[in-house]
Amino acid sequence: MVLSVTEKSYLHESLASVPPARPDGRKADQFRPIEVFTDFLPASNGSSKVVASDGTECLVSVKCKVVDHAVEEDLVVVDVDIAGHRDDSGFVQGIASTLSKVLSTQLDRSCLRLTKKYSFKLYIDVLVLSSFSHPLTLISFAVYSALNSTQLPKLISSDDDLDVAELPTFHDYDFVKLNVSVPLLFTLAICGKNVLVDPASNESDVANNGILVTWNNGKATAPIRTLGLNEDYVSGVSPQSLQDSIKMIEQVAPEVLQALGGI
Amino acid sequence: MSSRSSLLTHSQQTASMPADVISVRKVQEGFQFVNSLASEGESDVEMSDDEKVEKSAEANDGAIVTPGELVTDDPIWMRGHGTYFLENKTYASVAGTVSRVNRLLSVVPLRGRYAPETGDHIIGRIAEVGNRRWKVDIGAKQHAVLMLGSVNLPGGVLRRKSESDELQMRNFLKEGDLLNAEVQSLFQDGSASLHTRSLKYGKLRNGVFLQVPSPLIVRSKNHTHNLPGNVTVILGVNGFIWLRKTSELDTANNSSAVVGKNAATLSGASGEFKPGNNSVSITRLEEESSWEIYSDKNDHISDVMRKTITRYSNVIKALAHCEIGITEARVVAAYEASMAYSQIGSLIDKENMEAIGQDVINAERMRGNA
Numbered sequence: 001m002v003l004s005v006t007e008k009s010y011l012h013e014s015l016a017s018v019p020p021a022r023p024d025g026r027k028a029d030q031f032r033p034i035e036v037f038t039d040f041l042p043a044s045n046g047s048s049k050v051v052a053s054d055g056t057e058c059l060v061s062v063k064c065k066v067v068d069h070a071v072e073e074d075l076v077v078v079d080v081d082i083a084g085h086r087d088d089s090g091f092v093q094g095i096a097s098t099l100s101k102v103l104s105t106q107l108d109r110s111c112l113r114l115t116k117k118y119s120f121k122l123y124i125d126v127l128v129l130s131s132f133s134h135p136l137t138l139i140s141f142a143v144y145s146a147l148n149s150t151q152l153p154k155l156i157s158s159d160d161d162l163d164v165a166e167l168p169t170f171h172d173y174d175f176v177k178l179n180v181s182v183p184l185l186f187t188l189a190i191c192g193k194n195v196l197v198d199p200a201s202n203e204s205d206v207a208n209n210g211i212l213v214t215w216n217n218g219k220a221t222a223p224i225r226t227l228g229l230n231e232d233y234v235s236g237v238s239p240q241s242l243q244d245s246i247k248m249i250e251q252v253a254p255e256v257l258q259a260l261g262g263i
Numbered sequence: 264m265s266s267r268s269s270l271l272t273h274s275q276q277t278a279s280m281p282a283d284v285i286s287v288r289k290v291q292e293g294f295q296f297v298n299s300l301a302s303e304g305e306s307d308v309e310m311s312d313d314e315k316v317e318k319s320a321e322a323n324d325g326a327i328v329t330p331g332e333l334v335t336d337d338p339i340w341m342r343g344h345g346t347y348f349l350e351n352k353t354y355a356s357v358a359g360t361v362s363r364v365n366r367l368l369s370v371v372p373l374r375g376r377y378a379p380e381t382g383d384h385i386i387g388r389i390a391e392v393g394n395r396r397w398k399v400d401i402g403a404k405q406h407a408v409l410m411l412g413s414v415n416l417p418g419g420v421l422r423r424k425s426e427s428d429e430l431q432m433r434n435f436l437k438e439g440d441l442l443n444a445e446v447q448s449l450f451q452d453g454s455a456s457l458h459t460r461s462l463k464y465g466k467l468r469n470g471v472f473l474q475v476p477s478p479l480i481v482r483s484k485n486h487t488h489n490l491p492g493n494v495t496v497i498l499g500v501n502g503f504i505w506l507r508k509t510s511e512l513d514t515a516n517n518s519s520a521v522v523g524k525n526a527a528t529l530s531g532a533s534g535e536f537k538p539g540n541n542s543v544s545i546t547r548l549e550e551e552s553s554w555e556i557y558s559d560k561n562d563h564i565s566d567v568m569r570k571t572i573t574r575y576s577n578v579i580k581a582l583a584h585c586e587i588g589i590t591e592a593r594v595v596a597a598y599e600a601s602m603a604y605s606q607i608g609s610l611i612d613k614e615n616m617e618a619i620g621q622d623v624i625n626a627e628r629m630r631g632n633a
Contacts, residue, residue, distance in 0.1 A: 002388070002439035005559040006468045013561075014569050021566060023471060024580075025573045025607030031285035033612055038289070053611060252284045259287040 003205055012206040012233065016192030023202055029252050031198040034141065036260070038149040046150025046178070050142040054200060057129040058138045060146040062122055064153075066168060069119040075112050076104040077121070082128040082135065095136055098212070098223065099126070102183050103143070106216050111180040114168050115161045120152055133201040134229060136212065140185035144260055147182045151175035183216035184253065188245045189229060190237060195244045197252060204229040209237050211245045215253040220246050286612050324363045328355040328370060335368065343369025377402045377477035377501040379455035383446045384486040386467070386499035387457065389436050395429055397436055399444070402477060402501045405454035409436075413447065413458035415465065417554045435557045441467040441505065443497055462512060462556075463487060467497075469561050470507025473576050475583035477502030481590050488591040489513055490598070492571040496579075498589060504579060506572050508564050574601060577610035578619060585620025596623045 003011070014021040020028050032053045041047035046062035069075065078100035085092045103124065112120040124143060128135045153170040161168070189199035189207035199207060210227035213220055224246065226237055322334045336352045345357040346368060355361075359372040379385070379401065390406050391398035398406040411424050411432060436442060444457040444464050459465050479502065486498050495513045497505040578597040582589050600622035601610055609615055 003472075004388070004440045004467070006561050007441065007472060009559075010469070010471065010561055010564070013564075017566060017569075021569045021573065022608075023573065023576070024611055025570075025577055026611065027606075027608050029284055030608050033286040033288070035288045036290070255284045259283070259285050 001201060001205075003202065007202075008206050008232070011202055012191065015189075015194060015196065015203060015206060018194070020191065020194040020196060022196065022200075024200065028194060028196050029248055031137075031252075031256070032200065034138070036141070036145050038145050045152060046146045046148075048142050048145035048149060050138055050145065052133075052138055054132045056131050056133060056135060056138055058131075058135060058142045059127045059129065060139070060142040061125045062146050062150045063125075064120045064122055064150075066114065066118050067121045068117055069109075069113070070117065072119075072121060074104055075109055075119055075121050076100070076107055076124065078103055078124045078126065080126045080128075080139070083130060095139070098136070098185070099124075099139065099143070102185065102214055102223065106183045106214075106221070108180055111178065114155055115157075115159045117161050118168050122147075122150075133199060133204055134187050134210065134227065136185050136227075137187045137198055140183075141260060144182045144184055147178060147180060148261075150178040152178050181217055183214050183221070184256065186213045186215065186249050186253070187211070187227060188213065188248065190241045190245070193241070195241055195248055197248060199229065206230070206233055208233050208235045209241075211237065211242065213245055213249045215249055218254075220249055220253075288613070322355075322361050324361055326361045327359070327373075328361055329358050330356055334361055334370065339366065340368040341366050343367045345370030345372060374476065374478060376404050378453065379403050379407065379446045379449060379501070381446050381448055383482070383500040384443065384497075385446060385455075385457070385501045386441060386443045386472075386497060386503035386505055387501070388503075389438050389440045389442070392432050392437065395424075395432075397432070399442070399457060401455065401457075402474070402503060403453075403455065405452065407446070407455040407457050408450075409442075409444065409457045409459070413456070413460060415460060415462075415556065417557070436466065441472055441503075443467060443499065443505065465556050466558075467505050467507065468558065469510070469564060470495075470505055471572055471576055473504050473506070473579060475502045475504060475579065475589060479583055479586070479589050481588045483590070487513065488594075490575065490591070490595060492575075492598075493568065494571055494575055496575065496591075496594060498591075504589075506575050506579075508562065508568055508572070510562075570607060574598065574607050574610070577601070577607060581610060581616035581619045582623065584613070584616045585623075587620055587623060593623055593627075596626055600626075 011023060014023065034053070035051045037049040039047060040049070041061050044061040044063045047060065049057065049059050051057050078096060080092055080096035080099060081087065082092050082095070109119070112122065114120060124146070126139055126143065128139065152175060154174040154176045155168055156171050157166060157169040186197060187199065188211045189196045189203055190209045190211060191207050196203060199210070204210070207229045210229040211224070212227050213224050214222065228234060322328050322332070328334060332355050334346060334353045334355050338351045340353060342348050342353055345355060345359060346353050347356045353368060355370045357370055357372040357375070359370045362369050362371050385401050387399035387401040387407060389397050390400040395411045397409040399409050401407045411428060414435065416424065416428055416435065442459060442465060444459045446455045447458040448456045450456065477500065480498050480500050482500055486500065487495060488498070489495050489509050493509045495507050495509045499505070575594065575598060578601045579589060579594060582593060582597055587593060597619050600619045604610055604615060
């Protein structure tokens with residue numbers, strides 16, 4: 001959305017003041033309320049839909065396939081589709097490459113191991129139905145809930161198949177819950193000296209910069225990098241802001257995990 | 264009175280809970296649409312065929328109909344908007360209320376894009392600068408047109424628009440700028456032509472913009488209201504809302520309006536309308552239309568004022584969330600109800616929004632005007 005000059009200056013002044021006055025009254029470390037639906041796609045092993053209060057909506061489905069892990073290197077494939085953006089645009093490809101890099105390197109491969117020869121390969125399909133702000137946080141919440149609701153077929157054959165050449169056989173209807181720690185990606189906006197989590201679209205439009213912080217296994221991990229949220233106000237990131245954002249994520253991430261958990 | 268006070272303590276209890284970092288609603292196994300969550304347990308309305316035949320002949324004025332529902336089988340009615348005609352019967356093509364004016368039958372949709380009408384006070388955003396005109400996004404099907412001749416230009420209204428004005432149109436209004444205007448006339452295709460030929464119209468500054476569904480805005484005589492806390496709200500009929508710091512012009516307009524009203528009640532029923540009583544007279548308009556009306560600079564706005572504006576913006580969103588028609592009285596009532604929540608950020612939670620909406624409705628019921 002295009003904002004007028006006066007709107008932008010009002011917003012920027014509000015967000016840069018100490019403490020920041022966000023346009024919807026949130027505190028710097030407060031997220032917008034979300035709604036999470038899980039397990040509604042019958043044809044996939046795990047699915048979730050996350051709706052943010054501004055109408056941003058994201059669907060994730062997880063499907064699995066048995067592969068020989070000596071042949072197939074990648075056990076996680078992520079596909080991202082964002083309505084209103086071309087698949088080959090930098091925006092979509094940037095999000096897709098960040099997600100697939102984080103998920104393929106940080107998901108524990110041993111959780112997908114079936115036998116000594118075979119593993120599950122996960123296909124994670126992300127569809128953003130409508131996005132009004134940078135969708136990465138929401139996508140990451142959706143991927144988290146989808147993977148945590150994923151049920152994989154139960155293996156009944158022996159898990160040692162190096163000597164005997166047999167294909168894994170599965171139980172007819174029993175499933176095993178996928179138990180894996182999923183990294184979360186948080187977007188933060190920097191306005192002046194303030195750091196704000198989960199920027200809404202009008203906040204992104206006047207932010208000086210955006211920062212992406214990844215959270216996995218109880219600590220902030222790579223990648224931590226900047227995100228361009230707009231073209232007008234962008235300026236450099238001071239090391240202090242970087243520290244502040246990591247500190248803020250260290251504070252809020254456990255609470256977010258607790259809120260998302262139990263799905 | 265007693266029930267009102269108990270209501271307040273109830274909301275205070277909710278408010279005393281610490282504001283969460285994030286609120287997550289979870290629904291497992293099974294897919295529902297977001298809006299149908301509240302109506303869990305309600306079953307579909309049973310519709311037996313013979314009952315339908317008995318009642319179906321007429322849907323009275325004000326009845327709610329769904330698309331494809333028979334409105335009347337009497338061919339005497341003229342078919343208006345929102346209806347279609349099949350085999351001498353008239354059906355509704357939209358979900359809404361039936362309206363019968365003389366012989367004209369139409370269905371007014373409950374939701375949908377804003378349909379401009381002459382005289383509406385609206386807020387729009389410049390989408391395009393064109394040849395002697397601006398295209399304005401007003402949330403309708405088409406962009407509205409604002410002709411260069413329909414705005415006040417610096418140096419008074421009564422001068423002709425020259426070529427130099429045409430060349431510097433972006434200095435007056437450029438893409439993204441917000442303005443409030445009045446619908447001057449409608450074109451054949453339903454798109455609107457706007458004008459800003461009064462000091463109460465023009466470019467908007469010193470505040471924030473928010474949008475609600477346009478059917479929620481109740482048409483009234485006045486759409487600019489000075490609210491407690493030195494905040495002025497412009498409730499555009501198209502659902503665009505502007506909240507700003509009250510300016511001197513706002514207070515001047517409002518006080519003159521109050522004087523006019525009091526004078527009318529004192530002097531009896533004569534109720535003479537004096538032009539210039541409510542709005543700024545033409546001579547003053549000339550004095551005040553300097554370049555300042557197209558300024559892109561905000562005045563100084565204090566932190567307290569920003570907080571008040573944010574609170575108003577959140578309570579208006581809460582009213583819209585509860586599908587309550589938005590009027591000045593309700594905005595003020597909701598603002599007062601929201602005072603139970605010290606954290607403005609807690610007003611974005613669904614439960615709190617619904618509690619505020621309930622408070623507003625209950626207060627109106629108790630006064631007997633709902």
